[in-house]
Amino acid sequence: MSLQVENLRVYYQTLRGDVKALDGATFSIADREIMGLAGESGCGKSTLGNGLILLTPPMRFVEGRVTIDDEELPIWDMERMDGFRFRKISIIPQYAMNAMNPTRKIGKMTSELLESRNVDSRATLPELERRLDLVELTRDVLNMYPIELSGGMKQRMVMVISTLLNPSLLIADEITSALDVSTQKAVADMLVEFRDREFVKSMMVITHDISILYQIADSILIMYAGQLAEKASTEVIIHSPRHPYTKLLISALPKVGVKYAERRLAGIPGNPPLLLDPPVGCRFRERCPVAFDRCLQEPQFIEVEKDHFVACWKEFERDA
Amino acid sequence: MLRLDRVSKVYKVGTFGGKELRAVSDVSFNVEDGEVVSLIGESGSGKSTIGKMILRLISISSGAIFFDGMDISTLSGGALKEYYRKVQGVFQDPFSTYNPIFKADRVFRTIHEEFYPGVKGREWNEKLESSLEAVGLNPEEVLNKFPHQLSGGQLQRFLIARALLLDIQFLVADEIISMLDASTRIDVLNLVADLKSRGLSILFITHDLSLGYYISERAVILHRGCVVEMGSTEEVYYNPLHPYTRMLMACVPRLDEKWQDVEVELKAQQSGITSGCVYYERCQVAGKDECCATERPALRKVESDHYVACGQC
Numbered sequence: 311m312s313l314q315v316e317n318l319r320v321y322y323q324t325l326r327g328d329v330k331a332l333d334g335a336t337f338s339i340a341d342r343e344i345m346g347l348a349g350e351s352g353c354g355k356s357t358l359g360n361g362l363i364l365l366t367p368p369m370r371f372v373e374g375r376v377t378i379d380d381e382e383l384p385i386w387d388m389e390r391m392d393g394f395r396f397r398k399i400s401i402i403p404q405y406a407m408n409a410m411n412p413t414r415k416i417g418k419m420t421s422e423l424l425e426s427r428n429v430d431s432r433a434t435l436p437e438l439e440r441r442l443d444l445v446e447l448t449r450d451v452l453n454m455y456p457i458e459l460s461g462g463m464k465q466r467m468v469m470v471i472s473t474l475l476n477p478s479l480l481i482a483d484e485i486t487s488a489l490d491v492s493t494q495k496a497v498a499d500m501l502v503e504f505r506d507r508e509f510v511k512s513m514m515v516i517t518h519d520i521s522i523l524y525q526i527a528d529s530i531l532i533m534y535a536g537q538l539a540e541k542a543s544t545e546v547i548i549h550s551p552r553h554p555y556t557k558l559l560i561s562a563l564p565k566v567g568v569k570y571a572e573r574r575l576a577g578i579p580g581n582p583p584l585l586l587d588p589p590v591g592c593r594f595r596e597r598c599p600v601a602f603d604r605c606l607q608e609p610q611f612i613e614v615e616k617d618h619f620v621a622c623w624k625e626f627e628r629d630a
Numbered sequence: 631m632l633r634l635d636r637v638s639k640v641y642k643v644g645t646f647g648g649k650e651l652r653a654v655s656d657v658s659f660n661v662e663d664g665e666v667v668s669l670i671g672e673s674g675s676g677k678s679t680i681g682k683m684i685l686r687l688i689s690i691s692s693g694a695i696f697f698d699g700m701d702i703s704t705l706s707g708g709a710l711k712e713y714y715r716k717v718q719g720v721f722q723d724p725f726s727t728y729n730p731i732f733k734a735d736r737v738f739r740t741i742h743e744e745f746y747p748g749v750k751g752r753e754w755n756e757k758l759e760s761s762l763e764a765v766g767l768n769p770e771e772v773l774n775k776f777p778h779q780l781s782g783g784q785l786q787r788f789l790i791a792r793a794l795l796l797d798i799q800f801l802v803a804d805e806i807i808s809m810l811d812a813s814t815r816i817d818v819l820n821l822v823a824d825l826k827s828r829g830l831s832i833l834f835i836t837h838d839l840s841l842g843y844y845i846s847e848r849a850v851i852l853h854r855g856c857v858v859e860m861g862s863t864e865e866v867y868y869n870p871l872h873p874y875t876r877m878l879m880a881c882v883p884r885l886d887e888k889w890q891d892v893e894v895e896l897k898a899q900q901s902g903i904t905s906g907c908v909y910y911e912r913c914q915v916a917g918k919d920e921c922c923a924t925e926r927p928a929l930r931k932v933e934s935d936h937y938v939a940c941g942q943c
Contacts, residue, residue, distance in 0.1 A: 350811040490672040491837065495881040495889065518812065521840075521883035548885060562816045564844040565885050566867060570823040575844075577820075578813035581781060 311380075312512040313339040313362075313479050318374030320361040328370070329585045331357040333536040335374075336611055337619070339479070344505055344513045346523030346544070349533035350582060356404065358533070359481045359516045361385065363401050379478050396427055400477040400510075404484045406468040410456040417452030420471055427475070434474065441470045441509075445500055462493035469500065473509045480510040486522055498526050520563060524548055529617070532556050535582050535593040538611050542618040552620045555594050592623070600624050631831050632661040632684065632800055637693035639679050639855075653679045654855045656693070658929075661800070661831050666823070668834040668842035668863070670878075671852035677835045680852075681802045684833065685719045686710070697800070715745060718793040722805035724785035728777040734785065735773050737792050745796060757795065765791045765821055783814035790821060801825065804835045819845060839882045843867055848935070851875050854908040857929060861936030871938045874909045907940070915942055 318335045321328035332354045339345045347355045357369070362385060365371055371386035378398055384390040403409055411419050420438065421431035439449050445466040456464060465485060473480060482501060486494040504510055515527060523530050523544065530547040532539045532555065540553040551557050558578045568575065580597040583589050589596065591606040598605070604623045611621040639654040654676040661667045671677045682688045684695055686702060695702050697717065705713050721727060728734055742754050749757070759769045765787040772784055780788070786806060793801060803822060807815040822832060823845050836842050842849055843863055850860040851872070859872040870876045883889070906923040907913065913922070927941040 350813055491839075491878060491881045491883075492672070494883070498883075499889075519883065520812070521885050524885055525883050525889050559812060560885075562812055563885060564816065564819070564840045566840045566843050566879075566882065567886070568840075568844055569863075570820070570844050574820060575816045577815070577817035 311338050312341045312343070312378065313514075314375075314377045315362075316375040318358075318361070318376060319372035320357055320365065320374075321370050321372055322357075323368045323370050324586070327586055330588055331536050331585055332361060333585075333588070335538055337531060337538060337541055339512045339514065341511055342505065343529060344502070344515060344527045345541075346520075346527035346530040347514055347516045347533065348518060348520050348523060348530060349539075351518065352535075352582060352585075353533045354536040354585075355516050355533050356483055357536075359401065359483050359514060362479075363391075363395060363399055363481060365391075396423075396472075396477065397475050398477055399479045399481070400472045400475070401481040401483065402465075402468055402472050402485050406485060407461050407464050407488065409468050410464065412456055415453055415455055416467060420452070420474075423471065424474070429475065438470070438474060441474070444503070444507075445470055446496075462489055462497065465489065465493075465497055466500065469497070469504070473504055476509055476511075478511045480504075480513045481516065482513060483516045484518070485515075486517065487519065494522070495525075498522055502526050520548075520560070532559070535588060536585050537593055538619070538621060539594070540618075540620050540622075541611075542615075546618055552614065552618070552625050553622050554598050554600055554624070558599075592621070631663045631665075631698060632833075633696040634658050634660075634680070634684075635694050635696065637680070637683060637695060638691045639676070639683060639688070640691040652855055654683075657852075657855070657857055658693075659850050659857065659860060661833055663831060664826060664829050665848065666826055666832045666834055666846040667848045667850060668836055668846035669850050669852060670836060670839060670842050672837060672878075674854070675852040676855040677837075677852050678804055679855075681719060681804045681833065681835050684800075684802055685717065686713070687719075711745075715796050716798055717800045717802070718796060718798045719802035719804060720786070720789045720793060720806050723809055724782050724789060725777070725809075727789060728785065730777055732776075734775055734777045734780055734788060737788065738795065741792060741795050758791075761791045761794045764794055766817065767791065781814070783810050783818060786810060786818055787821065790818075790825075794825075799830060801830055801832045802835070803832055805837070807841070808836070808838065839867075839878065840884070851878070856908045856926070857937075857939060858909065859936075859938045859940075860929070861933065865933055865936040869933075869936070871932060871936075872909070872940045873913050873915050873942075877912075909940075 316336050318332060320332040322331050335358060349355050361369060362376060365385050376383040376385055383394060410416060424431040424434055442449055447463060447466055451467060486497055489497060505513060517523060527544050529541060529543050531541040534555050540551060540556045547556060548560060551560055562575055562577050564575060578597055583593055592609050595601045595605045609621045609623050611619050612626060613619050614625055634657055636656045636658050637654060638656055641651045641653055643649050643651045657680060669677045683690050690703055702713060738758055762769045767784060767787055772780060777785060807818050810818060834846055846863055849863045849866045851858050853874050859866060859875045870879050905926060907927055910922050922941060927939045929937040929939045932938055
């Protein structure tokens with residue numbers, strides 16, 4: 311098991327109280343697994359991604375245990391985490407397009423970054439160049455400033471830098487959202503290639519675009535209002551989801567071949583609850599078409615079939 | 631209803647405006663009464679520029695846009711105001727459309743003052759409420775609120791309701807749902823489609839092909855300012871002929887099919903457009919010795935409602 315997360319709670323501190331953005335997440339990512347993490351905006355998916363690597367205020371660690379390659383990850387301790395960041399766990403941030411220092415040439419910035427981790431940058435150079443070839447960037451980019459690259463090129467450059475020390479876990483946060491469809495495909499294909507070449511052991515791809523995940527992910531984790539709703543293999547999530555939220559979410563996605571006049575798709579009525587004071591019980595209860603009285607208790611995230619986890623009372627009853 | 635006739639937009643770029651950038655070149659297409667046309671292209675293809683030219687937010691460099699047979703660039707004063715009574719736009723980012731200092735319903739008040747000064751308060755409120763109900767909002771819940779108190783979907787529907795107050799005939803919808811969440815975007819999309827039954831024509835600008843298919847009867851594919859293919863949605867989606875359209879169709883992440891192994895050309899395409907085909911540098915079928923490099927292919931009819939600008943297919 312590359313990553314194991316147990317009962318992780320991360321809240322945001324505000325003047326009005328804690329915003330429970332991540333409230334009890336338990337899951338694991340296997341070696342060589344690309345796990346997609348999807349949900350609406352504000353469901354806590356980026357909190358989970360950022361919390362694992364850089365937990366800074368206003369984020370507050372409440373409880374939970376995270377292990378990576380059977381080693382405990384001290385995510386609440388900024389200084390001890392330094393030993394893990396970049397080496398064991400790395401991120402391609404949501405703002406990857408602006409992540410590079412604009413006043414440094416890219417090559418210089420990369421070597422400074424490596425030196426700061428006590429890695430010999432000169433010895434790493436051949437590997438860096440090999441990987442630039444792989445993502446179809448010329449070696450000249452090392453002598454350029456970030457402003458000289460296009461959005462897609464910057465994205466690929468950050469991808470190369472983030473994975474240079476072969477981390478066990480790579481978190482890719484919304485990396486394809488700002489790209490054109492053709493560049494999007496190229497970047498997504500490269501993620502898979504990086505996994506296949508074992509530059510990274512496992513990956514967590516955070517996105518709101520489920521159709522991208524269908525193309526590249528091995529499994530998908532769906533979050534709703536700070537909690538996990540369902541995790542299963544990609545095929546199962548897309549074709550036979552069991553949580554009512556996943557079902558509604560998948561059916562609301564327009565596909566090529568579906569026309570308004572022939573088949574009208576429906577959205578999910580209502581809005582997600584505010585996480586400052588989330589409702590008791592299942593957080594999807596108010597929008598759920600099959601909610602019943604038991605939903606006033608909070609459902610557990612339970613494995614209903616092999617590798618298929620669901621947090622819904624209706625599903626437990628069906629199995630019971 | 632709306633006809634674009636060889637419309638171009640040229641920007642002066644570089645120091646002292648010495649260079650030219652053709653954002654849109656020689657684009658012609660029609661939008662008929664009660665028709666939804668989707669304008670599809672990647673970033674930088676000029677799709678938003680076309681929308682802005684129709685709304686007269688920017689000037690046209692050459693060519694003309696006709697609305698009901700009237701050249702819109704000649705409109706001014708009262709005639710222009712009449713034009714805006716019929717033609718309105720809704721844009722991508724609902725959050726930045728509002729002034730955060732004022733309550734969100736200010737957008738309705740300005741319409742009232744500008745276009746309907748004679749309508750009495752109560753009568754106006756009834757009109758406003760019916761318009762809000764038409765877009766699926768509950769007036770009591772959404773009126774008298776500041777923009778930050780409303781969700782993105784609600785703000786976007788506000789803007790559509792605002793357009794409806796004007797008895798519009800033509801709506802330019804520029805990426806209106808790309809900032810919305812999956813669970814609410816389909817509701818806004820359905821709403822736009824419902825407007826069609828009220829006799830509205832819509833130009834639906836998008837980069838998302840599945841949305842274009844869902845809503846529109848005809849599709850126009852743009853690449854670097856030129857129309858490369860257009861026609862009925864079915865023809866363009868199921869029988870794409872231009873190599874660019876084919877590449878686009880193959881790259882779209884779909885939920886019913888995995889990606890095929892298509893080579894995506896990533897090489898930079900910075901060099902200026904020459905006289906040849908706009909897709910020449912990335913094209914994989916172009917006989918590179920033929921006229922593709924020198925002569926821009928014109929749109930040519932291949933089926934009853936299907937036009938392609940490619941000499942090779």
